[in-house]
Amino acid sequence: MSLTDFHRFKELARQENVVFYYTGYFSQSIVTAMGDSLRLRLASLDASQTARRKLFSVFVEMAQNVVHYSADHLSASAAADHEIRMGSLWVGEADGQFYVVCANPISAEGVEHIRAKLEPLRTMTNDEIKARYKEKLRAEGEAGSKGAGLGFLTVARDSSNPIEFDFVEETDGKPFTTFYLKATI
Amino acid sequence: MQNLYIAPTSSTPEVNFQFDRHQLSLRGESYPENAHAFFGPIMQAINAYLPTLQSTQVTLDVQLAYFNSSSTKVLLELFGLFNDAAVAGNYVTLNWHYIEDDETILEFGQEVADDFTALDFNPCSLVE
Numbered sequence: 161m162s163l164t165d166f167h168r169f170k171e172l173a174r175q176e177n178v179v180f181y182y183t184g185y186f187s188q189s190i191v192t193a194m195g196d197s198l199r200l201r202l203a204s205l206d207a208s209q210t211a212r213r214k215l216f217s218v219f220v221e222m223a224q225n226v227v228h229y230s231a232d233h234l235s236a237s238a239a240a241d242h243e244i245r246m247g248s249l250w251v252g253e254a255d256g257q258f259y260v261v262c263a264n265p266i267s268a269e270g271v272e273h274i275r276a277k278l279e280p281l282r283t284m285t286n287d288e289i290k291a292r293y294k295e296k297l298r299a300e301g302e303a304g305s306k307g308a309g310l311g312f313l314t315v316a317r318d319s320s321n322p323i324e325f326d327f328v329e330e331t332d333g334k335p336f337t338t339f340y341l342k343a344t345i
Numbered sequence: 346m347q348n349l350y351i352a353p354t355s356s357t358p359e360v361n362f363q364f365d366r367h368q369l370s371l372r373g374e375s376y377p378e379n380a381h382a383f384f385g386p387i388m389q390a391i392n393a394y395l396p397t398l399q400s401t402q403v404t405l406d407v408q409l410a411y412f413n414s415s416s417t418k419v420l421l422e423l424f425g426l427f428n429d430a431a432v433a434g435n436y437v438t439l440n441w442h443y444i445e446d447d448e449t450i451l452e453f454g455q456e457v458a459d460d461f462t463a464l465d466f467n468p469c470s471l472v473e
Contacts (some may be wrong), residue, residue, distance in 0.1 A: 188377070188378035191356075191378075192355045192356045195356075195376075196355060209444070209447075210446060210447070210448070213411065213447060214449075216411065217411065217413070217449075220411075220413050221413060221414060224376070224378070227378065240379055240382070241379055241382060242378070243378070294456065297417065297418060297456075298421070298460075310417065310418065311414050314413075318449075
């Protein structure tokens with residue numbers, strides 16, 4: 161990429177009010193560092209305390225999803241600690257609202273599993289999401305989940321609009337599909 | 346038994362359990378990479394401490410500005426242990442500190458109070 165292209169890239173991000181963008185390998189220490197940076201940026205922006213807290217919450221849940229579940233990993237795939245996995249994360253502002261978008265590779269089998277979890281959350285009311293969250297909080301952990309199995313519900317709970325998601329097949333021959341998730345605060 | 350102190354980090358809270366004074370506190374933020382790994386030794390210490398109590402007044406101060414979903418689940422388990430100790434004849438006060446306009450943390454505290462009725466739940470509003 162030429163430096164002029166970098167400039168176009170930077171200008172596009174500025175025009176689109178991108179507060180923050182990271183792509184690469186995610187580890188917990190990178191999540192923490194990004195979190196610190198995000199908070200500094202938010203402190204200088206005109207956002208309510210509630211919006212900042214919800215944005216931070218959505219950011220952490222999405223970024224930790226990359227650390228735990230992205231199919232492209234540097235750490236051993238079965239590792240429970242010090243995981244390092246590939247993904248991208250954007251925080252931006254559009255029409256006076258903040259959004260967080262996360263992208264990470266998943267296996268082809270993961271697509272239907274994630275779709276089945278997320279599709280119902282798009283049509284549920286906020287009260288229904290909170291009720292499902294309470295139920296799940298008290299339920300036994302789900303097989304294969306490294307956290308509490310509450311991440312997507314937390315993202316949906318803290319979003320003011322229905323969450324959006326998509327799956328895009330890789331064109332470079334890699335056996336991955338990229339999973340995109342967007343939440344608007 | 347030995348008191349337990351763990352210094353805070355950006356993603357883990359300060360843990361200050363003064364078992365000799367029956368005053369335990371958690372303060373800061375909680376979004377460790379692995380909540381079970383972080384809270385495991387804390388749960389063990391609590392599990393060793395609670396059976397030693399007899400009609401004891403215990404004060405638990407929780408002042409967490411943010412906790413992620415997996416920490417939320419572990420916190421619920423932890424409060425369950427204190428509720429059992431209260432049912433067994435002890436007195437447990439849970440001082441639940443939350444920032445005034447933070448609905449999420451207040452609501453979670455109220456759920457804890459609804460689930461674990463043996464706890465003396467005391468919401469403490471902090472003005473930011």
